[in-house]
Amino acid sequence: MENRQITLLKGTVFIAALAPAAQLAWRAGHNALGANPVETLTHATGDWTFNFLLLTLAITPLRAITGQHWLLRLRRMLGLFTFFYGTLHFLAFTGFDHAFDLGEMMRDVLKRPFVTVGFAAFVLMIPLAATSFNAAIRWLGGRRWQELHRSVYGIAILACVHYFWLVKITAIQWPLLYTAAVVALLGWRARERMRRYQPRGALRPAPKVQPIRFIR
């Protein structure tokens, strides 16, 4: 894919990724968030954080399986949208549940285990978002940058725990589905890794993957 096409694609994805936030803002402005608007906002921003997290994690396997290497060029933006929706989710929680009272919020973080786990996932996203620009990659060095950004796997696991821990048994299908997706995406990585470290004889030809170009 040419650079021009990539730019166009990125623009399209950017607009599409903003659509859920725009839709929520519109509904908020038109008093159309349902009987429990705060819950609607909190759940919707939480769902979209998880959706973007899954999309971000899907890039590498999709690229390897399809050989469509341009997919990688979308990953940073998807990761940043995960952080964007995570921030909205966090703000909905601090703003509506605690009227931005940070002391009160921290007490809640410690008191409710599912909040503790969600908060930990959010905090872990901050260094990833903060080092998502090219200069940071250069400054950290590709290898260290990559190691830091592997914490996204931990974030995904925390997100699953957060979800399981907050629902009643009657809504268990949602955390189950999301966790199945996380297991698939992380499981694919584990399998690739094991395959790569197997003795030569057992090795299948390594998948052809173009070198990652972090810096243009």
Place this chain on the structure above:
Amino acid sequence: MIRQKAMLIRAASAIPSSEITNPALYADRRRFLLASAAGALAGGLGLPAIAAPRGEALADVRKSAWTVEEKLTPYESATTYNNFYEFGPDKDDPAKQAHRLKVRPWSVVVEGEVAKPRTFAIEDILKLAPLEERVYRFRCVEGWSMVVPWIGFSLSELARRVEPTSNAKFVEFISLADREQMPYVRVPLLDWPYSEGLRIDEAMHPLTLLAVGLYGEVLPKQNGAPLRLIVPWKYGFKSAKSIVKIRFVREMPRSAWMKSAPQEYGFYSNVNPEVPHPRWSQAQERRLGEFGKRKTLPFNGYAEQVAALYAGMDLRKNY
């Protein structure tokens, strides 16, 4: 504020109806009544459209002394934001799916430790005792709450007619579980049929309501038609919906939620800001439609009426 703190139960006659109800809503209700009476003519009069099709109005309903002086939750919210897992796991599922429920014919078996076991047709229950409108707070274990004008009469009215014996220490309520009408009964989310229980003194307490309606009309299907329980000082799940059987029993029954998660849902489940759910606090609640949270009141604000039932009990242990 005074409204939030004070538990106000007064004789209804002492309170002008404008004080206890949302005037706009009541105006709407009148318009609705007019609209149904005038039929198609109402449209011609340019009356505002009613968002949800409203149910049949209940006649001869008297105001009850059991009424809290708080702003009513809008009808739309109370009838579209429901937990009724037989119809699906999400809050809007019951409103979408409950049309499948057939509420006629309907009968309720009342049996067990009673002198006169009997099967009531729903028509008989509706005529069993004078219908009262009671505005109760309703607090869900999930941390949200509403204020709803229920219509019905005290469960004790029905109990009295079957004459519970001295062996009747508890009462068990069993909801309908019909795969044909209730799509999620096929899914083992809970041990169907849904069941709940009360201690006999709780069941006989005048606040414990057998509800057949809300907002002046027949109970909508998603709210547990045609007959449900309302126990206002307990978390909402204690108030079983679409009841088909009431059993007076010797032993404490195990409710559907106790079977599902005994460490989270106890038999008593009284609203108690001091006793957190294992996974979240119960100190605060969000009234539907409000952005901030308000403090949860002990026994949902009905402590004056019911706290004596639990004198000497450890409410942390008996959650």
